[in-house]
Amino acid sequence: GAGVSQTPSNKVTEKGKYVELRCDPISGHTALYWYRQSLGQGPEFLIYFQGTGAADDSGLPNDRFFAVRPEGSVSTLKIQRTERGDSAVYLCASRKAVQETQYFGPGTRLLVL
Amino acid sequence: AQSVTQLGSHVSVSEGALVLLRCNYSSSVPPYLFWYVQYPNQGLQLLLKYTSAATLVKGINGFEAEFKKSETSFHLTKPSAHMSDAAEYFCAVSEGGSEKLVFGKGTKLTVNP
Numbered sequence: 001g002a003g004v005s006q007t008p009s010n011k012v013t014e015k016g017k018y019v020e021l022r023c024d025p026i027s028g029h030t031a032l033y034w035y036r037q038s039l040g041q042g043p044e045f046l047i048y049f050q051g052t053g054a055a056d057d058s059g060l061p062n063d064r065f066f067a068v069r070p071e072g073s074v075s076t077l078k079i080q081r082t083e084r085g086d087s088a089v090y091l092c093a094s095r096k097a098v099q100e101t102q103y104f105g106p107g108t109r110l111l112v113l
Numbered sequence: 114a115q116s117v118t119q120l121g122s123h124v125s126v127s128e129g130a131l132v133l134l135r136c137n138y139s140s141s142v143p144p145y146l147f148w149y150v151q152y153p154n155q156g157l158q159l160l161l162k163y164t165s166a167a168t169l170v171k172g173i174n175g176f177e178a179e180f181k182k183s184e185t186s187f188h189l190t191k192p193s194a195h196m197s198d199a200a201e202y203f204c205a206v207s208e209g210g211s212e213k214l215v216f217g218k219g220t221k222l223t224v225n226p
Contacts, residue, residue, distance in 0.1 A: 004156070033213060042117075042203050042216030043157070056211040091156065095212075099145070099164065102214060104156040 002026065004105035006092050012111045013082055021077040021108045025094030032075050033102060034067055035091040043091055049075060082112045115140045115208045119217035127225050132176075132191040134220045136204030139185065145207035146187045147214065148178055152200045160202075163187060174198070199224045 005024040013019050025032050031050055035043035045059040049069045057067075064082075069075040079086055089109050093102040120135040138144055145164050149157040161172025168180045174197075178189045187204060201221045205214040 031212075035214075040122075040218070042205075042218050043214070045213040045215070048211040048213055050211075056209070056213065059213070093157075099212070101159050101162065102212075104149075104158070106154070106156040 004092055004094055004103055006090075006105040006108050008108060009106065010109045010111075012113065014113050015082060015084060017082050017112075019079050019082055019110065021079075021090050021110070023075045023077070023092030023094075023105060025073065025075070025092070026096070026103055027073075029094035029096050029103075030072070031095045031097075031102075032069060033093040033095075034075070034077050035093065037089045037091055037107070039088075046077070046090075079110075082110075084112050086110060087112045115144065115206045115215045117204050117206050117215055117217035119202075119204050119220050121220055122218065123221050123223070125223040125225060126194045128196055129193050132189070132194045132198065132222065134189040134202050134204075134222065136178075136187045136189065136217060137185050138187060138204070138206050140206060145212075146178075146180065147205045147207070148172065148176070148187075148189050149203045149205060149216075150200050151203065151219075157203065160189070194222075194224045196224050196226065198222060 007022045034046040037043040048056040052072045064080045067077045089107040091107045093104045095102045118137045147162045148160040163180045171177045204217045
């Protein structure tokens, strides 16, 4: 079946611009996660959705970062006033139920010039 | 908070040799532990997970890991390396009600012919 998909696969933007990154989870998966992976590092948690609500946003680095999941399926990660330090691979994962495996998408590689 | 330490950012083995990738964790509660593999330009794929059942966990592609509470370790092994095993490997622990994953920094495995 279809896995987690993320678009775009690559995004180049200029410092100060606004970007949106999209995640399509596996159908029927109620939980959705965003992680950020900087070069040479492991993924770091950003935010977790259970259904439509953000149940844990403790990993968002500052108020320039925001994410939504209005219908409990597709999620969009939004970054305002991008900075060069935001350059990273943004990973999305979904899982079906508690204690089930998180399945990851291929990521969006964001480069802020 | 949970944390994961992966010893050795780079490991190089010969084809057919034993693979040993080290992971130590810190957790105040019985942990759920995971090994993920990341091939170039691909998302994270689950190799195996420990969820408090058997301490020796078998995963895909011939990998296995042993949970040792006394050593707070969850090392990944494979008896005989194959060229296709070349990738980056991440150890992770699940934290909190959200089950967000806390990752180590990763170990890049090189397999030499």
